[in-house]
Amino acid sequence: MITNLKILSPSRKSVFDGIPKLSTTDRKALMIQDAKTKKVTRSFRSNTNKVGFLIQRAYFQLKGRFFKPDQFRQVDIREAEKALGLKASFHPDDYNEKTMYVHRNIIRSLYDWKPFDDDTHSNLSYLASIHSKEQQDSEDILFALLEYCWRNKIEIPAY
Numbered sequence: 445m446i447t448n449l450k451i452l453s454p455s456r457k458s459v460f461d462g463i464p465k466l467s468t469t470d471r472k473a474l475m476i477q478d479a480k481t482k483k484v485t486r487s488f489r490s491n492t493n494k495v496g497f498l499i500q501r502a503y504f505q506l507k508g509r510f511f512k513p514d515q516f517r518q519v520d521i522r523e524a525e526k527a528l529g530l531k532a533s534f535h536p537d538d539y540n541e542k543t544m545y546v547h548r549n550i551i552r553s554l555y556d557w558k559p560f561d562d563d564t565h566s567n568l569s570y571l572a573s574i575h576s577k578e579q580q581d582s583e584d585i586l587f588a589l590l591e592y593c594w595r596n597k598i599e600i601p602a603y
Contacts, residue, residue: 474502475527491533508600
């Protein structure tokens with residue numbers, strides 16, 4: 445049974461679901477390509493796919509989840525293009541769902557993470573019921589489940 449339980453305030457929910465805000469230092473560090481990433485990006489034909497992949501990887505490293513290209517920050521796009529030696533080459537409309545799906549699988553594989561699936565959902569529901577029986581605060585339960593996902597390298601679902 446799915447309920448519409450309100451755990452976080454609207455502003456905290458927005459932060460939870462939102463794109464990470466990268467500092468200049470974070471942005472530069474996260475857009476650097478290691479050997480594995482260079483090998484992957486070289487295999488892509490389109491510059492949009494190269495930039496999209498690099499941004500998805502950066503956001504995933506910070507949030508453990510993926511975002512849609514229309515959510516990407518322009519400053520992050522420019523940094524990814526710079527890291528790849530490209531100029532004005534990212535076109536969100538050209539970064540399609542099928543490509544994003546492939547990129548997400550590659551990124552999870554690079555970091556040895558698992559996708560959020562029905563089994564994970566069942567496990568988290570069970571853990572939530574255990575925590576709730578201990579009469580823990582609903583926000584504490586949410587963050588315990590989030591910690592479980594990070595510890596077990598499971599993709600973080602949206603709120």
